[in-house]
Amino acid sequence: MNNNKIYELTQDGVDKLKNELTDLIDNKRPQNLIFLKEAREQGDLSENADYDAARNEQSKIETRIIEIENILKNTKIIRLSNKDIVEIGKVVEVEHLDQGKVAKYYLVGTIEANPMKKKISVDSPLGKALIGHEKGDVLSYKSPTGKTFSIKILDVLNENL
Known part of the structure; x- marks a missing residue:
């Protein structure tokens, strides 16, 4: 996903995305791999709903990881001015x-x-x-x-x- 769009985010928004990314990589991805392994051990994968569900979840997790990494790579953090003018971040x-x-x-x-x-x-x-x-x-x-x-x-x- 090569995207040249620049995302304007507050520092709070960047921090939330970093926390979500950490959770996906450290918790959700490993947990999903356990579910995949358990579903594979059930035998025939062609009619295995647990395996299909785990594969779908794996796809969602990996897609979101790539999306967040892309956003963070192309983020411009909003710096607030001290002026009393309405602008992003205020x-x-x-x-x-x-x-x-x-x-x-x-x-x-x-x-x-x-x-x-x-x-x-x-x-x-x-x-x-x-x-x-x-x-x-x-x-x-x-x-x-x-x-x-x-x-x-x-x-x-x-x-x-």
């Missing part, structure tokens, strides 16, 4: 003017995004709208459903959620 506190709700979002690269944990991609509609703005700015963005939302930036923080 936490932004916003007020959703239509609903009167306040929320904090952590702006991250696409592969770190997790909306359930308030980690939004800078490539998302909200992320794109926020980038380059500062505290006090009022702006609007269009959601993937086509609805337009207005927000006010209450604060720009150099911290993690």
Whole structure:
């Protein structure tokens, strides 16, 4: 998998990928090899569901190892500026003017995004709208459903959620 794409990640994102890679290599791969060995010992491999499942899992593990190694090899770690400008790697506190709700979002690269944990991609509609703005700015963005939302930036923080 030779990929020239550069992945922008926070240090936290890099650390999580390194931990996942270590777990795959040190735990999941050896455990899977034990399952493969046990399944082989059951005899006829042509009708052995355990063997097929272990081979499928082995394929997933090896693919993910290669994927993580490629990402880490092509990663640019995000360095935060001290400016109060919204950029990748910063936490932004916003007020959703239509609903009167306040929320904090952590702006991250696409592969770190997790909306359930308030980690939004800078490539998302909200992320794109926020980038380059500062505290006090009022702006609007269009959601993937086509609805337009207005927000006010209450604060720009150099911290993690």
